[in-house]
Amino acid sequence: MKLGYVCQYFTQEYGGPVTSLMHELSKDVDVVNYSSVGRHMQYHAGGVHSDLEVRLGDRLTLRRYGVWFGVAGLVYPRNLTGLLSADRPDVVQSEEYYQPASHVSFRYARRNNVPFIFNHRGSEVRARSLRERVYFSIANPLSRSLVRGSDAIVCISEAGRRVLCGVYPEAEPKVHVIPNSIDPSRYSGADGRSFRGGHGIPESSPLLLCVARLHRQKRIDLLVRAFAEVKRQSPDSVLCVVGPWFEAEKRRMDSLVSRLKVDDVLFTGPIPNERVKDAYAAADVVALTSEYEPFGYCLLEAMCLSKPVVAFGVGAVPEIVEDGRSGFTVHFGDAEAFAGKVVGLFGDRQMSRRFGLRGRRLVDEKFLLSDNAERLVRLYGGLTGR
Numbered sequence: 086m087k088l089g090y091v092c093q094y095f096t097q098e099y100g101g102p103v104t105s106l107m108h109e110l111s112k113d114v115d116v117v118n119y120s121s122v123g124r125h126m127q128y129h130a131g132g133v134h135s136d137l138e139v140r141l142g143d144r145l146t147l148r149r150y151g152v153w154f155g156v157a158g159l160v161y162p163r164n165l166t167g168l169l170s171a172d173r174p175d176v177v178q179s180e181e182y183y184q185p186a187s188h189v190s191f192r193y194a195r196r197n198n199v200p201f202i203f204n205h206r207g208s209e210v211r212a213r214s215l216r217e218r219v220y221f222s223i224a225n226p227l228s229r230s231l232v233r234g235s236d237a238i239v240c241i242s243e244a245g246r247r248v249l250c251g252v253y254p255e256a257e258p259k260v261h262v263i264p265n266s267i268d269p270s271r272y273s274g275a276d277g278r279s280f281r282g283g284h285g286i287p288e289s290s291p292l293l294l295c296v297a298r299l300h301r302q303k304r305i306d307l308l309v310r311a312f313a314e315v316k317r318q319s320p321d322s323v324l325c326v327v328g329p330w331f332e333a334e335k336r337r338m339d340s341l342v343s344r345l346k347v348d349d350v351l352f353t354g355p356i357p358n359e360r361v362k363d364a365y366a367a368a369d370v371v372a373l374t375s376e377y378e379p380f381g382y383c384l385l386e387a388m389c390l391s392k393p394v395v396a397f398g399v400g401a402v403p404e405i406v407e408d409g410r411s412g413f414t415v416h417f418g419d420a421e422a423f424a425g426k427v428v429g430l431f432g433d434r435q436m437s438r439r440f441g442l443r444g445r446r447l448v449d450e451k452f453l454l455s456d457n458a459e460r461l462v463r464l465y466g467g468l469t470g471r
Contacts, residue, residue, distance in 0.1 A: 089174030206379050323349040388411065411443040
């Protein structure tokens with residue numbers, strides 16, 4: 086069986102949920118990933134990939150389509166139909182119902198009588214900017230036809246399923262909730278001591294870690310405000326934010342840190358993907374302060390390293406974090422309560438260890454990559470009869 090998996094961006098060096106899933110699926114089916122030539126700022130500082138075809142494994146090939154233009158994360162593909170026609174996949178799966186690449190791949194699937202699946206990764210369906218509102222007003226009729234005409238829909242969370250089916254009730258019978266998943270073996274051999282040493286963080290200092298790009302969605306400003314309170318109660322503590330940044334947002338955060346007179350706040354910028362696990366290993370508590378969060382993959386990464394987490398309970402976060410058992414969820418925007426949970430975990434090593442171990446067990450119970458990839462393979466087989 087050959088799977089054609091269509092997405093907007095794919096960076097083989099990044100070990101995130103889609104990258105990991107492609108490699109895992111290719112153990113059972115032939116996979117061709119179609120993604121644009123663009124580099125997403127979430128992982129790299131923009132630009133264009135020069136490699137238009139890459140063999141990533143015995144059964145995994147990456148093909149890149151051209152882009153007419155992109156607006157606010159929406160990528161308008163060029164030559165995607167030609168690539169699909171040349172490969173003739175048995176199943177086509179695409180990311181998000183509103184993406185132009187999904188509409189192109191959906192039309193290809195319908196013309197060629199090929200089963201079509203789309204993934205809904207969001208935990209909300211709303212436009213924030215004027216550009217997005219204009220786009221969604223135009224695209225909504227097309228999106229409804231895609232939702233109605235798809236053979237199956239994969240949501241990565243129950244929160245996403247509820248929101249999607251609230252907008253498109255006809256989707257309900259076709260939805261399969263299969264969460265983002267992780268391979269814990271990729272996080273073995275993590276060296277927290279080397280991370281601390283390389284960034285000048287004392288071994289004795291309680292470390293609050295956030296792995297996220299500096300983007301307004303992530304609300305690092307609230308994290309800094311919470312850490313100002315943490316610092317008052319735990320003077321030796323350090324806040325470290327790992328991830329790329331937009332220059333304007335970095336300047337805004339630097340200004341906030343200066344205005345609040347908070348010491349020991351470190352922004353590392355992007356680090357090599359294979360070293361991110363060292364950052365988690367170095368942490369005492371892992372934080373997530375997003376305003377909206379379709380999933381929160383960093384929480385799974387922290388749980389693989391048996392680290393307790395504190396997060397605002399938005400989107401799918403409550404489906405990942407067992408409040409009071411593997412970490413704490415806090416009402417969005419309550420920086421004082423957030424700080425209190427962090428300080429509590431800093432001060433109670435036994436509770437921190439217990440939460441971390443529970444998180445690690447949850448990974449095995451709900452979020453194993455091998456288990457959830459197998460569920461997808463069964464879904465493909467049901468649609469194709471193979």
